Amino acid sequence: MPRIRLCLAAVLLLAMVFPGPSAPVLAQTELDDRMYDIARxxxxxxCSGVRLDACELQACVQMRAEIRQLLAEGREPEWIVAYFEEEYGPQVHGQPPLRGFHSLAWLVPAVAVVGLGIGAGLRTRRAVRQRRSGVVPRIRSQSLPEA
Amino acid sequence: MSDHPSTTEPVAGPPPLVSRSLLLVVVAISVMLVLLALLAWRVLRAQPVALAVGNPAPPFHLQLIEGGSLTLADLQGRGVVLNFWASWCDPCRDEAPLLEQTWQGSQNMGITVVGVAHLDQKAAAVRFIQTFGITYPNGRDSGSLIARAYGIQGVPETFFIDPAGNLAGVWRGPLTAETMQQFLPLIQPAP
Structure with missing residues (x-):
């Protein structure tokens, strides 16, 4: 029993003498968090399909440092994203901008969804009407075969 | 004359040749096809034209780091060594002294070295220029417009443009004294 106590005391002493990384060191600063939010x-x-926050290339490390610096200067995230697009080209943007020709990338799926919705709506309305009026699907009149 | 009853209620009037819903589907598909065709056209058009030696080099407008701007038209009549580099690129560091040496040795022979910082920050580019004592004109390629026009695949890459503005050679990767000596005679203006 005294041996266990001695060991515990030694561990406590070591922990006091050699403390681990302090909480402020471990925790990312708020600026870093905001920088990574933008980099994401x-x-x-x-690269092909690698987000800026996850890229380890020196070019990306420098770009992240630039984001951090711009945040420190008080720039808004939207401004920084627009600045990056202007400085490094549209390929840094994860989604096509909602302007000019690029807006087609948004417009085409929207038109498809609306078109399908209208089509489905019309079909449903017709089916409901037919059910209400007791009309079975339209079949051209035909003569019954002779009995 | 037998008058048999019909199996169902006939619809008043003749049935339409094409139902309304089918018409809507056709219109929707047509609109989609037109939009997709436009997208495809735009994407294909945006592909960089393959540069061929002997063809005119794409024009460029470079905002210089030290202020002012430079265009390819400004350099008409001179041979141009157009070098794409970046401060984060190690091979670019290796070739920087050679480019400066070339500029020092051949500017009086009608050859201009032009540096284009690709995907780089201004402060980092300035540090690079100062570190290697670079004196030839250098600029940042905002929006990667020049890089896209030249279809570069990485850095360093160097384009040799003759005095008439035609592409005389392309070198992908770090330059050596031998490759420089191989290309410079191709772009040197006639005395």
């Missing part, structure tokens, strides 16, 4: 919205312009 952007893509590495040199």
């Amino acid at each position: 919205e952007l893509w590495c312009p040199l």
Whole structure:
């Protein structure tokens, strides 16, 4: 029993003498969090399908540092994203901008959804009407075969 | 004359040749096809034209880091060594002294070295320029417009443009003194 106590005391002493990384060191600063939030919205312009926050290329490390610096200067995230698009080209943007020709990338699926919705709505309305009026699906009149 | 009853209620009037819902589907599909065709056309058009030696080099407008701007038209009559680099690119560091040496040695022979910082930050680019004592004109390629026009695949890449503005050679990767000596005679203006 005294041996266990001695061991515990030694461990406590060691923990006091060699403390682990302090909480402020471990925790990312708020600025870093905001920087990574923005970097997650952007893509590495040199890679294929790698987000800026996850890219380990030196080019991306420098870009993240630039985001951090711009945040420290008080720039808004929207401004930074627009700045990156202007400076490094549209390939850094994860989604096509909602302007000019690029808006077609948004418009085409929207038109498809609306078109399908209208089609489905019309079909449903016709089916409901037919059910209400007791009309079975339209079949051209035909003569019954001779008995 | 036998008058048999019909199996169901006939619809008043002749049935339409094409039902309304079918018409809507056809219109929707047509609109989609037109939009898709437009997208495809735009995507194909945006592909960089393959540069071929002997063809005119794409024009560029470069905002210089030290201020002012430079266009390819400004350099008409001079040979141009157009080098794409970046501060984060290690091979670019290796070739930087050679490019400066080339500029120092051949600017009086009608050859201009032009540096284009690709996907780089201004502060980092300035540090690079200062580190290697670069004196030839350098600019940042905002929006990667020049890089896309030249269809670069990475850095460093160097394009040799003759005094008439035609592409005389392309070198992908770090330059060596031998490759420089191979290309410079192709772009040197006639005395």
